[in-house]
Amino acid sequence: xxxxxxxxxxxxxxxxxxxxxxxxxxxxxxxxxxxxxxxxxxxxxxxxxxxxxxxxxxxxxxxxxxxxxxxxxxxxxxxxxxxxxxxxxxxxxxxxxxxxxxxxxxxxxxxxxxxxxxxxxxxxxxxxxxxxxxxxxxxxxxxxxxxxxxxxxxxxxxxxxxxxxxxxxxxxxxxxxxxxxxxxxxxxxxxxxxxxxx
Amino acid sequence: xxxxxxxxxxxxxxxxxxxxxxxxxxxxxxxxxxxxxxxxxxxxxxxxxxxxxxxxxxxxxxxxxxxxxxxxxxxxxxxxxxxxxxxxxxxxxxxxxxxxxxxxxxxxxxxxxxxxxxxxxxxxxxxxxxxxxxxxxxxxxxxxxxxxxxxxxxxxxxxxxxxxxxxxxxxxxxxxxxxxxxxxxxxxxxxxxxxxxx
Numbered sequence: 001x002x003x004x005x006x007x008x009x010x011x012x013x014x015x016x017x018x019x020x021x022x023x024x025x026x027x028x029x030x031x032x033x034x035x036x037x038x039x040x041x042x043x044x045x046x047x048x049x050x051x052x053x054x055x056x057x058x059x060x061x062x063x064x065x066x067x068x069x070x071x072x073x074x075x076x077x078x079x080x081x082x083x084x085x086x087x088x089x090x091x092x093x094x095x096x097x098x099x100x101x102x103x104x105x106x107x108x109x110x111x112x113x114x115x116x117x118x119x120x121x122x123x124x125x126x127x128x129x130x131x132x133x134x135x136x137x138x139x140x141x142x143x144x145x146x147x148x149x150x151x152x153x154x155x156x157x158x159x160x161x162x163x164x165x166x167x168x169x170x171x172x173x174x175x176x177x178x179x180x181x182x183x184x185x186x187x188x189x190x191x192x193x194x195x196x197x198x
Numbered sequence: 199x200x201x202x203x204x205x206x207x208x209x210x211x212x213x214x215x216x217x218x219x220x221x222x223x224x225x226x227x228x229x230x231x232x233x234x235x236x237x238x239x240x241x242x243x244x245x246x247x248x249x250x251x252x253x254x255x256x257x258x259x260x261x262x263x264x265x266x267x268x269x270x271x272x273x274x275x276x277x278x279x280x281x282x283x284x285x286x287x288x289x290x291x292x293x294x295x296x297x298x299x300x301x302x303x304x305x306x307x308x309x310x311x312x313x314x315x316x317x318x319x320x321x322x323x324x325x326x327x328x329x330x331x332x333x334x335x336x337x338x339x340x341x342x343x344x345x346x347x348x349x350x351x352x353x354x355x356x357x358x359x360x361x362x363x364x365x366x367x368x369x370x371x372x373x374x375x376x377x378x379x380x381x382x383x384x385x386x387x388x389x390x391x392x393x394x395x396x
């Protein structure tokens with residue numbers, strides 16, 4: 001029985017939808033984009049400015065992340081906004097971990113909560129063709145732009161993940177389950193993860 | 199519904215046991231070490247000589263593997279024994295794929311059967327500590343030898359896999375499911391795979 005599920009996901013792989021449906025199926029609280037919005041609120045950043053700050057690769061300060069006190073420190077304000085934002089997200093993730101009953105999408109949450117035995121870490125990937133279809137539908141972009149969008153967003157996410165963890169994004173060694181949402185389908189992924197978590 | 203399941207596995211990860219239990223749970227035929235023995239029989243190699251030939255990295259001849267005719271060719275006999283053996287295994291795997299209702303462990307079977315839509319490819323991995331415990335128990339070796347045994351056998355398997363496929367052994371892109379048998383446990387892996395295959 002896992003009280004905490006973290007999900008890292010390739011861009012447009014359906015990982016967000018899987019997270020949402022899994023949280024619903026388990027009766028767990030979902031932390032996805034709302035986590036960013038909540039963190040921005042604590043820093044009094046208007047939501048119109050948070051685009052571009054999401055899972056942005058931060059500098060070396062994140063190397064000693066585990067030593068950052070839960071409550072933050074007065075020196076947070078001297079850090080770049082993207083780093084302040086991540087520290088605020090980190091505090092929300094740590095509180096979620098303590099409380100349990102949560103599905104957390106992205107933000108290297110599996111690393112932040114790596115000391116919890118009852119934390120199940122999942123990576124969702126998908127073939128390029130299905131991801132392009134999803135990106136076109138979701139973002140209303142042209143097919144010609146979609147492949148670039150996938151590449152750019154995966155690079156941002158993997159860079160962010162690596163800057164926080166020093167681990168390789170999507171490497172099985174850091175995830176209990178890696179699932180191909182393209183071949184398996186969203187609903188089967190949710191079913192398997194519910195089964196694994198229960 | 200998947201008619202074919204292939205399992206690649208880290209050494210002493212429990213992948214063989216998972217394959218056996220999954221085949222039993224699905225009522226599928228199991229192809230594991232028996233595949234090697236059957237292949238050796240077709241070449242009239244006494245079983246006492248097949249140790250050391252198992253999933254041995256073969257040379258460049260495997261690059262154009264997909265062009266090898268199902269029935270083999272008269273020139274097979276000019277190849278090194280390990281390569282003749284792999285071609286014999288490949289024929290058995292192709293026949294199993296055509297027939298369906300099979301779980302095939304190792305031998306890069308997922309690559310050999312890559313054109314089958316109803317083939318589910320699985321990678322089983324496990325933390326070092328549990329693998330060492332399993333290797334000690336299974337092989338009756340000392341703890342001091344076990345870490346070396348893991349390393350040597352993983353290298354052999356990943357080298358074999360790469361020589362056949364040019365793919366990275368254990369990379370999620372080539373597997374629909376990568377499961378951590380250490381954290382999830384053997385029985386949950388079997389349950390999840392049965393669910394995924396059905």
